[in-house]
Amino acid sequence: xxxxxxxxxxxxxxxGLLLFPxxxxxxxxGPTELxxxxxxxxxxxxxxxxxxxxxKDLVSPAPPSGVGHQVLGQxxxxxxxxxxxxxxxxxxxxxxxRGTARSDEEMRDVLDFIRDRFNGSGGHAPLKxxxxxxxxxxxxxxxxxxxxxxxxxxxxAWSRVTPHGTKTHWVAxxxxxxxxxxxxTSGVTAGIDGMAALVGKVYGEDLADRxxxxxxxxxxxxxxxxxxxxxxxxxxVLPQRQ
Amino acid sequence: xxxxxxxxxxxxxxxGLLLFPxxxxxxxxGPTELxxxxxxxxxxxxxxxxxxxxxKDLVSPAPPSGVGHQVLGQxxxxxxxxxxxxxxxxxxxxxxxRGTARSDEEMRDVLDFIRDRFNGSGGHAPLKxxxxxxxxxxxxxxxxxxxxxxxxxxxxAWSRVTPHGTKTHWVAxxxxxxxxxxxxTSGVTAGIDGMAALVGKVYGEDLADRxxxxxxxxxxxxxxxxxxxxxxxxxxVLPQRQ
Numbered sequence: 001x002x003x004x005x006x007x008x009x010x011x012x013x014x015x016g017l018l019l020f021p022x023x024x025x026x027x028x029x030g031p032t033e034l035x036x037x038x039x040x041x042x043x044x045x046x047x048x049x050x051x052x053x054x055x056k057d058l059v060s061p062a063p064p065s066g067v068g069h070q071v072l073g074q075x076x077x078x079x080x081x082x083x084x085x086x087x088x089x090x091x092x093x094x095x096x097x098r099g100t101a102r103s104d105e106e107m108r109d110v111l112d113f114i115r116d117r118f119n120g121s122g123g124h125a126p127l128k129x130x131x132x133x134x135x136x137x138x139x140x141x142x143x144x145x146x147x148x149x150x151x152x153x154x155x156x157a158w159s160r161v162t163p164h165g166t167k168t169h170w171v172a173x174x175x176x177x178x179x180x181x182x183x184x185t186s187g188v189t190a191g192i193d194g195m196a197a198l199v200g201k202v203y204g205e206d207l208a209d210r211x212x213x214x215x216x217x218x219x220x221x222x223x224x225x226x227x228x229x230x231x232x233x234x235x236x237v238l239p240q241r242q
Numbered sequence: 243x244x245x246x247x248x249x250x251x252x253x254x255x256x257x258g259l260l261l262f263p264x265x266x267x268x269x270x271x272g273p274t275e276l277x278x279x280x281x282x283x284x285x286x287x288x289x290x291x292x293x294x295x296x297x298k299d300l301v302s303p304a305p306p307s308g309v310g311h312q313v314l315g316q317x318x319x320x321x322x323x324x325x326x327x328x329x330x331x332x333x334x335x336x337x338x339x340r341g342t343a344r345s346d347e348e349m350r351d352v353l354d355f356i357r358d359r360f361n362g363s364g365g366h367a368p369l370k371x372x373x374x375x376x377x378x379x380x381x382x383x384x385x386x387x388x389x390x391x392x393x394x395x396x397x398x399a400w401s402r403v404t405p406h407g408t409k410t411h412w413v414a415x416x417x418x419x420x421x422x423x424x425x426x427t428s429g430v431t432a433g434i435d436g437m438a439a440l441v442g443k444v445y446g447e448d449l450a451d452r453x454x455x456x457x458x459x460x461x462x463x464x465x466x467x468x469x470x471x472x473x474x475x476x477x478x479v480l481p482q483r484q
Contacts, residue, residue, distance in 0.1 A: 036310065039310040
């Protein structure tokens with residue numbers, strides 16, 4: 001396990017939010033809201049955000065057609081950057097959603113972007129943190145980012161996602177898992193608690209508490225507090241022997 | 243108090259999400275996520291959503307400049323409708339945010355839209371429900387929608403917002419308040435619990451529970467469960483004698 005990255009001097013400044021077709025809206029908005037509060041009312045003007053997608057076209061959380069399209073298809077997000085012109089990043093936030101179930105071929109540009117930025121490539125330094133919400137960890141697993149790491153994912157998607165990380169210790173009873181510079185959270189609203197924990201690690205727990213109070217969110221502070229693992233019958237999945 | 247609207251036969255189908263400059267991101271995304279789950283995985287194909295703003299220009303949660311702009315200014319939402327061409331609505335969702343502190347003059351078109359749709363005008367039937375999150379209730383108050391109603395708002399904005407509803411009983415100890423067809427919630431994440439309660443009222447508590455389980459959200463089910471009222475020293479404000 002590679003849990004022991006040195007993150008002690010890692011005050012992240014440049015955040016990126018990755019969007020792709022059929023992402024989950026609240027996976028993206030939850031962690032982003034904490035950054036909004038941090039940078040606005042709490043005046044942490046050192047941080048910046050880029051909203052990054054495969055191209056600069058509007059991104060929708062909707063499937064191309066079918067169920068839910070009348071609701072999801074109306075939510076349209078304008079990226080600020082494409083993969084081609086995304087700036088240097090310290091943190092990449094990766095939401096989940098139905099789009100994560102698309103094939104490696106369909107998601108190749110997304111997986112390449114995650115892998116390249118995590119490892120550092122093309123003149124970019126490696127990310128200080130990658131932070132996934134919900135089935136965003138499926139993309140991290142398929143990009144190789146979760147090899148030799150502990151991680152978690154959405155508990156309803158457990159049996160679909162965990163086989164994609166055969167070198168990963170999948171932790172069932174987890175609201176979030178911090179494995180060095182790789183942070184993964186459980187489903188949707190777990191992204192709020194996970195990002196609060198990351199804010200706490202970087203800036204101290206007092207500020208994380210005050211940011212959560214500001215949005216009237218009662219924090220889950222224990223990463224192992226997760227009623228949804230048992231509810232969905234999830235068990236830890238250990239790395240396969242090499 | 244006008245708490246006794248007959249909402250018993252009110253299965254809402256057409257939802258509108260109101261956006262305006264400097265809205266709060268999670269106020270909008272929280273309730274919308276529940277509609278996404280309801281319409282997608284739970285296949286409630288009877289519901290539709292429109293994203294409505296003063297014009298069809300991109301809407302940003304950012305102030306024109308200054309603190310937080312590097313983060314907030316990167317989040318850009320494409321409305322589907324302007325006030326001029328918004329479709330018939332059963333429910334209007336009104337987020338809060340810094341934009342609610344703008345003057346009546348600056349917010350006239352927003353206040354007019356809320357008032358007209360709530361009361362019914364221009365050939366549109368009155369809303370079955372108006373649903374505000376956080377300081378969205380400031381807009382409802384200034385539009386006259388909260389007259390003779392019970393309501394709540396963000397607990398950090400209590401002393402700013404409550405004077406705008408002089409005919410309102412402002413309930414301090416409230417995660418949300420249902421006052422007939424007028425639903426108001428407390429700050430930001432309270433919008434998730436409030437919308438879950440509205441889903442529960444319309445479709446039954448079992449479905450509301452399952453939608454919240456799906457997004458791994460532990461519901462606050464008691465509308466009077468609100469640690470943030472005491473934390474911020476908020477007390478009930480009664481309607482002024484006429």
